[in-house]
Amino acid sequence: MKKVFIHAYVAGNLGDDLFLKVLCQRFPRIQFRLYAGEDYRERLSELKNLKIYCPTDERTHRWDTFLQKVFHKENGFWKLLIKTSDAVVHIGGSIFTQHSDQWIDFYKMDALLLHMSKKLFLIGANFGPYSDEAYYDHYHDLFKNYAGICFRDAYSYRLFSDLPNTAYAPDVIYNYKNPAILPAANKSVVISVIYLNDRTGDQGLSSYCESYYTFIKNCAEYFLKKNYQIHFLSFCAFQNDTGAYEEIRGRMAEEYRDSVDMITYDRDTDSCVQAIAESEYVIGTRFHSIILGWLYGKKVLPISYDTKTTHILADQNIPLSVQIQDLDSISYENILKELESSVPVDISYELEHADKQFSFFEETFIHS
Numbered sequence: 001m002k003k004v005f006i007h008a009y010v011a012g013n014l015g016d017d018l019f020l021k022v023l024c025q026r027f028p029r030i031q032f033r034l035y036a037g038e039d040y041r042e043r044l045s046e047l048k049n050l051k052i053y054c055p056t057d058e059r060t061h062r063w064d065t066f067l068q069k070v071f072h073k074e075n076g077f078w079k080l081l082i083k084t085s086d087a088v089v090h091i092g093g094s095i096f097t098q099h100s101d102q103w104i105d106f107y108k109m110d111a112l113l114l115h116m117s118k119k120l121f122l123i124g125a126n127f128g129p130y131s132d133e134a135y136y137d138h139y140h141d142l143f144k145n146y147a148g149i150c151f152r153d154a155y156s157y158r159l160f161s162d163l164p165n166t167a168y169a170p171d172v173i174y175n176y177k178n179p180a181i182l183p184a185a186n187k188s189v190v191i192s193v194i195y196l197n198d199r200t201g202d203q204g205l206s207s208y209c210e211s212y213y214t215f216i217k218n219c220a221e222y223f224l225k226k227n228y229q230i231h232f233l234s235f236c237a238f239q240n241d242t243g244a245y246e247e248i249r250g251r252m253a254e255e256y257r258d259s260v261d262m263i264t265y266d267r268d269t270d271s272c273v274q275a276i277a278e279s280e281y282v283i284g285t286r287f288h289s290i291i292l293g294w295l296y297g298k299k300v301l302p303i304s305y306d307t308k309t310t311h312i313l314a315d316q317n318i319p320l321s322v323q324i325q326d327l328d329s330i331s332y333e334n335i336l337k338e339l340e341s342s343v344p345v346d347i348s349y350e351l352e353h354a355d356k357q358f359s360f361f362e363e364t365f366i367h368s
Contacts, residue, residue, distance in 0.1 A: 001029065001030070001031045002029075002030055002031065002086045002087070002365075002366075003030075003031045003032075003033060003084070003085045003086050004027075004030050004031070004032050004033065004085055004086060004087050004088065004089055004365075005032075005033045005034075005035075005081055005082050005085035005087075005088045005089070005117075006020065006023065006032055006033065006034045006050075006088075006089050006091060007082075007088055007089070007090040007091070007113060008020060008034070008090070008091050008092055009092050009095070010034070010035075010036035010037065010040060011236070011238045011239075012039070012043075012236060012237055012238050012265065012266070013235055013236040013238070013239070013265075014235040014236065014265040014269060014272055014286075014288065015093065015173065015235060015286065015287060015288030015291075016092060016093070017043055017044070017265075017269060018173055018176055018269060018273075018288065019091050019092065019093075019124060019172050019173070020034070020044060020047070020050070020091070021044065021047065021176070021269070022172055022173065022175045022176050023089065023091055023123070023172075024044075024047040024049055024050045025047070025177075026175065026358065027049075027366065028049055029049075030049060030366075031049055031051065032047075032049055032050045032051065033050075033051050033052075033053065033081055033085060034050060034051070034052050034053070035052075035053050035054075035055070035078050035081060036052055036053075036054065037054060037055070037056075038054045038056060039267065040052050040054075041054070042267050043267050043269075053077070053081060060077045063076060063077040063080065064076050064077050079116060082113070082116045082117060083116050083118075085117075085118070086118060086119070086365075087117065087118060087119040087120070087121065087147070087361075087365050088113065088116075088117040088118075088119070088120045088121070089121045089123055089361065090113065090120065090121065090122050090123070090125075091122075091123045091124050091125075091172070092124060092125055093124060093125060093126060093152070093171075093287060093288075093308065094125070094126060094287075094306070094308050095125050096125060096126070096127045096128065096130075096139060097128065097129060097130070098128070098129065098130035098131060098132060098135045101132065103132070103135055107135075107138050107139070107142070110139075110142060111142055114142060114145055114146065119147040119364070119365060120145075120146050120147055121146065121147050121148045121149070121360055121361045121365070122143075122146055122148070122149040122150065123150055123172065123357050123358065123361065124150070124152050124171065124172040124357055125149075125151060125152065125156070126151060126152055126153050126155070126156045126307075126308045126311065127139070127151065127155075127156040127159055127160070128155075128156065128159075128307060129306075129307045136159065140159075140160060140163075143160055143163055143165070143166070144163060144165075146165055147165065147360060147364055147365065148165050148167075148359070148360020148361060148363075148364055149163070149165055149166045149167070149360070150166070150167045150168065150169050150356065150357045150358075150359065150360060151166065151167070151168050151169075152168075152169070152170065152171045152172070152312070152357070153168070153308070153311040153312055153315055154168055154311070154314075154315050155307075155311040155314075156168075156311070165360065167356065167359060167360065169353055169354055169355075169356035169357045169359070170315075170349070170350035170353055170354040170357075171288075171291050171312070171350070171354065171357075172354065172357050173288055173291045173292065173295065174291065174295060174347065174350045174351055174354035175354050175355055175357070176292075176295065178270065178273065180270065181270060181273055181274050181277050182277065183277045183278075183296040183297055183298075184277065184278045185278075185280050186229070186278045186279065186280065187227065187228050187229065187280060188228060188229035188230070188231060188275075188278060188279045188280060189219075189220075189223045189228050189229070189230050189231070189279060189280065189281045189282075189283065190231050190232075190233050190275050190276050190279040190281070190282050190283070190284075190289070190293075191216060191219065191220060191230065191231070191232050191233065191282075191283045191284075192232075192233045192235060192241075192282070192283070192284045192285050192286040192289030192290075193216060193232060193233070193234075193241055193244040193245060193248065193285055193286075194239070194241060194244055194285050194286060194305065195239065195240040195241060195242075195243040195244040195247075196208060196209045196212055196213075196244070197209055197243070197247070198240075205305060205324070208305075208324050208325060208327065209247075211324075211327040211328045212303075212305075212324055212327055213244070213247045213248050213251055214251060214327075215303075215322075215327040215332055216248045216283070217248050217251040217252050218332040219283055219301075219332055219336060220248070220252065220256070220260060221252060221253065221256055222332065222333065222336050223281070223336075224256050224259055224260070228280075228281075230259065230260040230261075231260075231261060231262070231263055231275050231279070232245045232248070232260060232261065232262040232263070233262070233263050233265075233272060233275060233276075233286075233289060234262055234263070234264040234265060235265055235272070235286040235288070235289065236265070236286075237264060237265070237266065241264075241286075242262060242264060245262045263275050273292060276289065276292045276293055276296055276298065277296045279293075279298055280298065280299065281298060281299050281300070281301070281339060281340075282298045282299070282300045282301070283300075283301045283303065283339075284300055284301070284302055284303065285303045285305060287306075287308060287309055287312075290302045290309065290312075294344070294345045294347050294350075295347065297344045298344060299339055299340070299342050299343070299344060300344075300345065301320060301321070301322065301335065301336075301339045302318065302320075302321040302322070303321070303322050303323075303324060304321055304322070304323050304324065305324040309321075310323070316345065316347075316350070318345060319342075320335075320338055320339060320342055322335060
């Protein structure tokens, strides 16, 4: 059985964890390897073809100690897993974002991953935003040596379309299938939120805190007045989505505060996805709350706070969305009336072509 190491974001983000599920379920004859915390053994316990190695394991500790002592190698066991795998899949969304001028260390990590891998595949990512042409140039040279790269938006693909090992296909999550989750149309609204207070980087998202939290508060109260159930959804506890919920709930009229709740992703992906599947509307800030809303045929209001969302909206020609920087200047009532009169997005193209995310991996590794 071929062994494939998965390099991914493993900090309890629902979207990234669904990536792992889609990948492992699609290739049941591959023995996948993942280096992650102990909690991932529970999160992904149903994936029988996934072996999880934890930094706290006694075996990992022994190997790290030995490799550090004899070969002076830091993170030696992680490196050993990569080098002894037949291939590596780097799967994720916004994994090539220039967060500051000090980006070279992130680049060196990606270059090291390529150097250690027998074959390296990139699946599901977008590129950017970036402000330094040297950032792009470094990755353009690096990407030449990947076994295959599939981006999730046309913008990112166009940046590297001169490279023959690149392609574009719709987001990986369009491949997600869970027969236990059945879509319904209950009188409920799911609202996916993000915490902005500490997002003080290049995009300056923290400056939109007040307008964003107030807009979401107004949306929740609008639907509460119409007797809808309101479920806030936390995709990532590590990134403090719960903090955003508390900020919004604290701004709500006291009479409404006990009428909302929060569903937090901890170990069980199904409960979060089921909430979306059973809703009538999705107001989505988290990227994959939008994708899941479309996947389950819901009326979705995307709130774009990043170019990754803006580019997907353009690719799919989505008529209804709001930009986070515009929330001060728009009428939430008018936007929600548009949402109510809208129809679910046609994703037939995305469902047909999303499996092409795996084309390079299948053609040059699985069938080679």
